[in-house]
Amino acid sequence: MTRTIEVGGERPYAVRLGAGALSALAAHARPGRRVLVVHQRGREELARSAAEVLAAEGALPELAPVPDAEAAKTVEVLAGLWEQLGRSGSTRSDLVVGVGGGATTDLAGFAAASWLRGVDVVQLPTSLLAVVDAAVGGKTGINTAEGKNLVGAFHPPVEVLCDPAWLTTQPRADYVSGLAEVVKCGFIADPRILELVQADPVAAGDPRADPDLAAELIARAVQVKADVVAADLTESSLREILNYGHTFGHAIEQVEGYTWRHGDAVAVGMVFVAELAHRAGLIDGALLERHREVLDAVGLPTAYRPGRWTDLRTAMGRDKKTRGATLRFVALEGLARPTRLEGPTEEDLQSAYLAVCEDTVPRR
Incomplete structure (x- = not known):
């Protein structure tokens, strides 16, 4: 059974929970659209599957592996994503997809918020923390030595997709x-x-x-x-x-x-x-x-x-x-x-x- 929860406000979007959630990613693909698929290490298979869904619709996906957990939320890792977006020629009409736990969705969201002052992001949370908290609500950011999430932006996703089966592989x-x-x-x-x-x-x-x-x-x-x-x-x-x-x-x-x-x-x-x-x-x-x-x-x-x-x-x-x-x-x-x-x-x-x-x- 699929459940859809609508998040209202000035930039409304849906959170779709259920088997087959990945197939809904196709709605965000179109011929020639560049997509940076940011994923934590250990989620390569799902990231590749996401890229295949996008490519089948003519999009141009590119994978961007990042460290696991809070090690991903650094300015150095973020700068690496900016470089990758720049090399691919990503424009404001292109897309970032976050695949992973809360740290990855925080990072992917901030990369999308900061690139060209804001491009679309779709979140594919793969942890309980990510689906109930980090991926929903549009709070994005990275950590510094002075504290957690002190650098970031409010940048709502255009959609959040989660198959609960992804969570069963969590420790x-x-x-x-x-x-x-x-x-x-x-x-x-x-x-x-x-x-x-x-x-x-x-x-x-x-x-x-x-x-x-x-x-x-x-x-x-x-x-x-x-x-x-x-x-x-x-x-x-x-x-x-x-x-x-x-x-x-x-x-x-x-x-x-x-x-x-x-x-x-x-x-x-x-x-x-x-x-x-x-x-x-x-x-x-x-x-x-x-x-x-x-x-x-x-x-x-x-x-x-x-x-x-x-x-x-x-x-x-x-x-x-x-x-x-x-x-x-x-x-x-x-x-x-x-x-x-x-x-x-x-x-x-x-x-x-x-x-x-x-x-x-x-x-x-």
Whole structure:
């Protein structure tokens, strides 16, 4: 069964989920259209298949392999894509296709946004993280030594195509990491997601165990994001709620040199901000504890190591939501009731950090 979720706004597009999604790529091909197929290593077969679909319609596809994960999101890799686009003579009527996980779709999207001030991009996400988060919404970017995603642009795709079968080849730890973004959507907007995850956490963490459950969780998470970005593409207000858990999560990623999986860091970040919200009197102990219960159930981390507060605090000060010296967090004031928490005290910040500390944090 194919599901189509429409993302509205000034530049509407569709997210198509289901078997045969790749065939829909043909609609973006035409004779002579140059297409740069940006793909992470390990996804060569799918990238070649995408190129074949495009070539069958007369397009001129060219493959562009990039490193896996966050190693792809550097200015050096981006510059390599610009060189390839230049050598091929790509114009504003040409196309970029992103094939891979969230880092690849972020990179491909930014290459499209920056080449000639913007060319079309179609995203083919192959990881859970990518399909429910990175590939949908038009946020593109790369990392720098100073922080994650600090350089980028808002550049919506013209379409997102995903066959859930592509996700079954992910290592389980990577799939579970992506589940953090699904759980996030449950806390900020759709509590049914939390109910489905808690009813069968083992199946929720393995798309092969219950494909129907996987499809339902993906569709619900994509719908949450679609609803938010349609109302606020450029993160001027509402869209910030999608960053639930990300302020502390991004700080972990930076401090750890991007060796932590994004979803793992966000999972700990959600527990941190729940601890912070509890101290501010916004949520009760039951909702705080539910964060740990849901995340623990699927095998996501809920703790971080001690002794890194100074580095984490510095990293959070560079977060995109920070205004001047004032830290701003997306928090909850109840289930599915997101709000902003501005300027928490340093005492509460350190207390919340200590609450998520363990001497030994298991790594998956």
